[in-house]
Amino acid sequence: MKMRFWGLFRHVALSAALIAGVLVGLPGERAYGELRIDISRGRVEPLPLAVINFAGAGEAARYGRDLAQVIAANLERSGLFRPINQAAFIQRELPVDVLPRFGDWRVINAQALVNGSVTVAPDGRLRVEFRLWDVYAEAQLEGQSVATVPGNWRRLAHVISDMIYQRLTGESGYFDTRLVYIAETGPATRRVKRLAIMDQDGANHKFLTDGSTLVLTPRFSPTTQEITYLAYYNRRPRVYIFNIDTGQQEVLGDFPGMTFAPRFSPDGNKVIMSLSRNGVTDIYTMDLRTRAVSRLTNSPSIDTSPTYAPDGRQIVFNSDRGGSQQLYVMSSDGDNVRRISFGRGRYATPVWSPRGDLIAFTKIVGGQFHIGVMKPDGSGERLLTSGFLVEAPTWAPNGRVLIYFKQIPGGQRGGGATRLFSIDLTGFNEREILTPVDASDPAWSPLIP
Amino acid sequence: MKPAAGDPAARKAPKKPPPQTAAAPIAAPDRRFNPNAKLSVSELDAIRDQIADCWNIPAGAKGAEDLIVDIFVRMNPDGTVRAAEVTDKSRMRVDPFFRTAAESAIRALRNPRCSPLRLPLDKYDLWKTFTIGFNPRDMLG
Structure with a gap:
């Protein structure tokens, strides 16, 4: 037994020596490769990419064109990609079963290439195959097949765009x-x-309420197709939940004071909000299954705009407990409160990024509004955009893009248009999101299941 | 001041290649090989500038400033890249952000604007293989 153990040990030791030998022997060629060059500069510009109309016969060809158009538009709007004008293409058609002529794509400076084929199945469903190519490496990066009913073709384009992205x-x-x-x-x-x-x-726009009551601060559930928002009833704001699929809305509870800024917890089981009673505003949660209410803060100040971290363990909110309105972080049970914002001015509407690394906020300083981000410990504050009134940032589900609203100062009658804008987290690529009427208080859904 | 004989500085100075002995069969001397040669600062700057112009940095990715990618490059004598491989292959398999950063680095080396690389062709032995580090920290930090 002992011998066998030793034998095994010796075998392992020998293998280790062999591996070590191989490792030592490996850099033979690399001994010359002592030259090292460090590149610490580069360009920040969109990746040039070509999206060819997906091939198809008859009706499928029309879907093929529309799919390519929506995919290219999505990628272009992200600011990370620059779709090349189709008029420049040398290879005009490329069904999925044909290998691209990479030289033709290098000539027009395409670094990535998307092609596909559409067929209409006997049951009427659309079947789409697509491929994504790295032109320089001459290699396929992605290839998938997806199917849906024709009425859903835009979602198919979005799903494919997400896979490419x-x-x-x-x-x-x-x-x-x-x-x-x-x-x-x-x-x-x-x-x-x-x-x-x-x-x-901006496609598939529809109104969900009729305008007979004032509505504010809609927020998506992270797990279901539900929205929580505020609506005034008898001149008092109340928290409602609206189901997008059924169109039903219900009031979340009749509280003795006024409720504000409701938002779901990351697991979708709770709503966190502030509740104002006798001049004091504190943060509460309500369990959506039991309707049990818990109070998290207990201070004579105004504590509002609470949002959970994506792991549900911490909450960021704003409070004037230190004299001016600043951002604070606490554990989800209300303990361990610490201030994280220390810059000049006031901070409002904090929102924790879905990827956890940043908190977005509105900052008001010197009569100007700004949208910015900081790390959850308060370090690394960066302002991304400023204006006469910019407010209420909401994160894309990947934590990479923010949407907010901006009021453009009006003429003599005051007011002015309010519009939605998006900006990349790096502060580049600010764009207007077109809406049919004035827009405020945007909220971005999670990826549709 | 002239260094005295025996001065260590003087001993160090004449570090020429060992003279070829008559026994060595010499055809044409290999002009590309000079063990004392080094790439000059301006030669290194030129190649850094050229590659920086081809490199599209992965801005905005989570922890992008820490996505430092080393690529081991084998070159052809004409300054074109023969092969480029990421040294940390295991991270490439498990970290999609790193994979993206690594692919952007390799695309830089395959970019037509970077082919051939502007390297001194007479110093091929110095850059036949080398390691190139792509570090976005200064641009994103």
């Missing part, structure tokens, strides 16, 4: 998502505010 950036995409926002119409004195929803690219 994910393969090329390492992060999950955000194209198969929706936005809710407050649609505003009418004069400043009699503003009608309706809850509205649309795809992230």
Whole structure:
């Protein structure tokens, strides 16, 4: 027994020596490779990519063109990709079973290439195969087949866009998502505010409420197709939950004071909000299954705008307990409160990034509004955009892009248009999100399941 | 001041290649090989500038400033890249952000603007293989 053990040991030791020998022997060629060059500069510019109309016969050809167009538009809007004008293509058609002529794509400076084929199955469903190529490496990076009913073709384009984005950036995409926002119409004195929803690219727009009550601060559930928001009832704001699929809404509870800023917990089981009673505003949670309410803060100050970290263990909120409105972080049970913002000015509407690494906020300093981000410990504050009024950032589900609203100062009558804008986390690529009417208080959905 | 004989500095100075002995069969001397040659600072700057122009850095990725990629490169004598491989292959398999950063680094080396690399062709032995580190920290930190 002992011998066998020793034998085994010797075998292992010998193997280890062999491996070590191989490792020592390996750099033979690399001995010359002592030259090392470090590159610490580069370009920050969109990756040039070609999206060819997906091949297909008859009706399928039309879907092929539309799919390519929506995919290219999604990737272009992200600011990370620059779709090349199709007029420049040398290889005009490329069904999925044909190998690209990479030289033709290098000539027009395409670094990535997307092609596909569409067929309409006998049952009427669309079947789409697509491929993503690295032109320089002459290698396929991604190849998938997806199918859906024809009415759903836009979602198919978004799902494919997400796969391309994910393969090329390492992060999950955000194209198969929706936005809710407050649609505003009418004069400043009699503003009608309706809850509205649309795809992230503005398609499929619809109003969810009729405007008879004032609605505010819609927020998506992270797990279901539900929205929580505030609506005024008898001149008091109450927290509601709206089911997008059924169109049903229910009031979350009748509280003795006024409720504000409701938001779901990451598991979707709780709503966190602030509740104002006798001049004091504290943070509470309500368990959606038991309807049990717990109080998390207990201070004579105004504590509001709570948001959970994506792991549910911490909460960021704003409070004027230190004299001015600043950001604070606490454990999910309300303990261990610490201030994280120390810059000049006031901080509001903190939102924890879905990837956990940053907190976005609105900052008001010197009469200007700014949207910025900081790390959860308060370090690394960066302002991304500024304006007369920019407010209420909401994160894309991949934590890479923010949408917020901006008021453009109006003419003599005051007011002015309010519009939605998106900006990349690096502060580049600010774009307007087109809405049919004025828009405020946007909220970005998670990826649609 | 002239260094005295025996001065260590003087002993160090004449470090020429060992003279070829008559026994060695010499055809044409290999002009590409000079063991004392080094790439000059301006030669290194030129290649850094050229590659920086081809490298699209992966900005905005989570922890992008820590995505430092080393690529081991084998070169052809004409300054084109024969092979480029990421040294940390295991991280490439498990970390999609690193894979993206590594692919962007390799794309830089395959970019037509970087082919051939502007290297002094007479010093091929110095750059026949080398390691190139892509470090976005200064641009993103």
